Amino acid sequence: MKNLGLMGILVAMFALTGCLDNGGGSEVKQDLNNGDFSVVTDPEEGGGNSGGNTDEGSTGGNAGGGSTPTTPEAKEGLEINKGATLTGSTKLALDFYSPFVAAYVKVSEGDTCATGAWVDYVDSGTLNSSKTNQNVPVSAQFRDHDGRTSACYTRSIYIDQAGPEIIFAKYPSAPVEEGLDVEIVFTVTDVPAGVASVTCSFGTTSKACAAGTNKITFPKMAGGDYSLKVSAKDKVGNASEKSISFKVSSMYKQMVNNVRVNEYQKVDILFVIDNSGSMEYEQKSMASRVRNFLDVVKGLDWQIAVTTTDPVHKTLGDGRLVQLANKPGQYILTSSMNDTDARNTLSSTLQRSETGSGSEQGILAAYRAIERSLSSSGGNANFIRNDSQLAVVVISDEDESANGPKNDPANFVKFVQDSFGAQKAMSFHSIIARPGDQACLKGEGYSAGFRYEQISKLTGGVIGDVCATDYAAQVQGIAEGVRKTLKSITLSCAPVVDAMRSILVLKDGQVYDGTRKMEGLNLVFDQMLPQGNYEVYYSCVK
Structure with missing residues (x-):
């Protein structure tokens, strides 16, 4: 200045x-x-008020004790x-x-x-x-x-x-099949001026929208390319604008995944913990809430690491692994550690004492943690093993708060697929303020985790309740979901199964009839897959 x-x-x-x-x-x-x-x-002698102002807005006393006329x-x-x-x-x-x-x-x-x-x-x-x-x-x-x-x-x-902040929370992350409904959820907020006006346009058509949370449904969409534009102004005249585009198609593409299955039971597990100020209540008992996780994954060859939802902190954010509690220079827990030591270390590391950024971005944090592991950066080196499966667990009371490519659920799945040649099965589990859970949203839940719910459904993951006083049952479900990842093949897109299309699995060139079901993008088998080379043929919407 x-x-x-x-x-x-x-x-x-x-x-x-x-x-x-x-x-x-x-x-x-x-x-x-x-x-x-x-x-x-x-002070003047006599103990009276001198009549001078020592503080803004103070007034002098009346020496005579009588009423004083009101003056400006x-x-x-x-x-x-x-x-x-x-x-x-x-x-x-x-x-x-x-x-x-x-x-x-x-x-x-x-x-x-x-x-x-x-x-x-x-x-x-x-x-x-x-x-x-x-x-x-x-x-x-x-x-x-x-x-x-x-x-x-x-x-x-x-x-x-700064114009109002426009955040798209729910939107199509992949092409939508013709004839289905499309739902878009977004919020418009402005601090401190407040939102003065919001307008929404869908092509040449105006859509009703307002400050706060909006949900717009487009029924039975025909094929084509679409865009919803949201424009807003605050009460001092600042403007902002954002749009989201999606495609509706009735065309299909033929896909094949080639996967080599070994008899290893290796899984790498990444915890992404919300360490923002709004999580203070949940953080107070985080250690006890996750105490039983290692009991359920016992017997697996696991590695576990922790990062935070903070996108900017230079040591604890942007996907960097958090140093293990009471273990200087160590960032990765392994199944070879003593059970009691591993359990205490994990609990203490998950319970964060710092106050991180309020711009929570758990999907971005997981994306960056994998990028850092692939580039052998700092404590992330050697975390993601080539011959292991991958599980991510996010614990947060707020949704992903940015809209970049690395915040997108579908992009995250594609990144994992592309980085490991479609060889790595993965699951994404979320303990969140679940959309529609009004009790949580009116209590300790800050905002509904639409995108965390979306990525968990996309990968067959567990969706838990962050407002629960005890995470024991949820953590057990997540740990069992981690085990299930070892019996899964993650497909590149959502398969279409109807009278004309099905999923064909070959093992070493022969039809494999193992009982299975689809959970999001994961083809989950009832039994561990025998060692061999697998080919999965399926159809997806283009």
Whole structure:
């Protein structure tokens, strides 16, 4: 911020409209002046109120004890934009109210009067701030010709130049088959100005929408490419716009997955923990809530690591593995560890004490954790093994809060498939504020986890309740789901099964009739698959 004197940003230099010989206040004794020109005042003898204002808005006492006529409250110090607390402009209008007849004024951006320079006093001026989307304090101090200096007066105003935030929570992540309904859920919010208006357009058609959470359903869609555009303005005039596009098709593509199955029972398990402030209640007992997880995966060749939903923290976020509790330099638990040690270490590591970013992005965190493992980055090195299956467990009270490619459920599944040549079965489990669970959403659940629900359904994962007081049953279900991953083949897209299309499985060139069922994109068999080379033929919507 440039100060008012050096940068010439005080304008409208008006002459002072009145002068008082003693500065308009009580006479100040010479021996009360400090060397730095600050003023120390003693109370008047007699114990009464001197009539001077020591705090903004205070009034003098009545020496006679009778009623005092109501008078307008005197202004003192400075005022920004006539007392407004919010503005959409970085150009701030300042009005000055010195407690005495001032010769000079010093204005600083900040609340300590530390950065400004003394300039000739004027009644008003402007300040061009370089700060936006935050509360901006401005302070002023006054001095007369005799060197008397006032206190430092501070006022602040929030400069808001960001449009409303538009987040798409639920939308088609893959082509939709013709004739099906399409549901899109999105939220429009703005802090601190508030949302003034929201408009939605679907092609050339307008759709009703408003601030807050919106759910729009498009019934029985015909084939084609579609886009929903959401535009919003806040109450100080800032605008924003976002759109989501999807495709409706009745065409099918033929797919084949070639998978080599070994008799190993290897699985890598990634916990993604919401460490934001809204999770404080759940975090208090996180260790006890997940205490039985290792009991259910006993006997498997497992590796377990932990990361957080924080997308930006330089040591605990952006998919970096969290250092294990009480184990400096170690980031990965293994099944070769002592059971008691492993259980205590996992519980202590999952219970986070820090307060992470409020922009929770669990899908992104899992995506980045895998990327870091593939590039052998830091503590993530060697976490994802080539010949193991993969399970992700997210525990969060809020949905994925961004819309980038790495936040998308379908993109995450494709990334895993492409990175490991379709050889790795994977499942994504979510302990969340489940959509429609009003008791949780009115309690400790911050917002419904639409995308976590979507990715769990996509991969046959468990969907649990983050508001539950004990996660024991849910954790057991997730651990059993991890075991189920070892009996699964993850397909590249959702297969279509009807009178003309089916799923064909060959083992070493022969039809394999093992009992199975589809759970999302996972073809799950009742029994462990015998070692061999498998081919899975199926059809998907293009």
